[in-house]
Amino acid sequence: MRQFTAIVNPSAGGSTSAAALLQVARLLREAGAELETEYSRSLTHAQDLARAAGARERVVLAVGGDGIAGGIGGALSGTDVLFGLVPAGRGNDFARALELPSDPAELARILLHAPPRAVDTIEVESAVHPRTAVLGSVYAGVDALANRHANEAKLLRGAASYYAGGLRAVATWRAATYRVTVDGEEHTHRGYTVVAANSPYYGSGRMIAPGARVDDGLLDVVLIREAPRRLFFALMNELTSGTHVRRPQVRVLQGREIRIEADREVPYGADGEVDAVLPVTARVLPGALRMLY
Known part of the structure; x- marks a missing residue:
């Protein structure tokens, strides 16, 4: 029987984390787990x-949102430690990519009985954050600014905070010229953002990279070009379904190592926590983390 250590982020969703863990914990203990x-x-x-x-040699459970999931998952990347999630945060985007159930009984069954599966992680390297590992994505541009605004929001929660943060960021954003190097091949890009995605989702359920897979050994690189603001708002709405990738303003590449630079100070983020400025390098670490899902 597996032995678990649940690590709770008390600030993720207020009392939501504790409530989510209580239900799952009762079921795990009733099944005989410690x-x-x-x-x-x-x-x-x-x-x-x-x-x-x-x-x-305990199974580590991250209880909260993408910040604690990415932080703990990154810390355990490259080890043999078994890792699980109890989603209880604002976004829960990596849990969504793993298709984890919201029903406590179904989640407890996975944690108790699912075989370990290997997922990729992302090694992030910059002047501020040398060789930090995260799970979901690295994003540089208006979305990083939007995430900063969402984290500062006190009265809004969940998708509403991200949407409000996005509106505020777009209203003040001016296009940057990026130099994006994918596996040694350089691309010039002028626009809103560059995203190196291991997971399809970011920003509380927005499907930024519909083709991304957590276990394919690749990062999907999504580039959104400069466009009128009204078109960008339409693109934001299309992120709920992933249909934005059909637009000519959106380009998707794939690679194992991505270097992102810009002609001015541009913020980047990763899993909702890292808040720094370019340049940054993102490398996929294939199968680096053992997870239950």
Whole structure:
């Protein structure tokens, strides 16, 4: 029987994290599993707790949103530690990519009985964040600015905070000229954003990279060109279905290593947590993390 250590982000969704864990924890314990709970004071603290639990050969559960999922998953990348998610945050985009159920009983069955499966992670390297691993995506441009605004929002939650953050970011954004190098091949791009995606989703369910897969050893690189603001708002709406990739303003590439640079200071983010400026390099780490899903 598996032994679990659940690491809770108390700030993700207020009391949602604790409530989500209580339901799953009861089912795990009723099945005979052992579960201990740790509350993190910061992302760094959560990563330290995860490493310590992994050293005791426990299954590590991240309870919260994409920030704690990406932070702990990145910390465990390249190890043999088994990792699971209890989605309880604002976006839950990586859990969505794994098609994790929202029903506590179904999720408990996966955590108890699913065989380990290998997923890719992303190694992120920049002057501010040397060799940090994350799970979902690295994005540079208006979406990073939107995510910053969403994180600052106090009164809005979930998709509403991301949408409001997006509106605010687009209203002030001016196009940047990017130099994007994919597996050694350089591309010039002028526009709104460049996204290196391991997961199809970001920004609370927006399907930025419909073709991305968490286990194919590749990153999907989505480039959105400069366009009138009214067209960009239409593109934002199409992110709910992924149909934006059919537009001529959107280009999708694939590669294993992506370098993103720009002609001015452009923010980038990763899994909703990293908040820095270009340049940045993203590398796929194939099968680097053992997960339950």
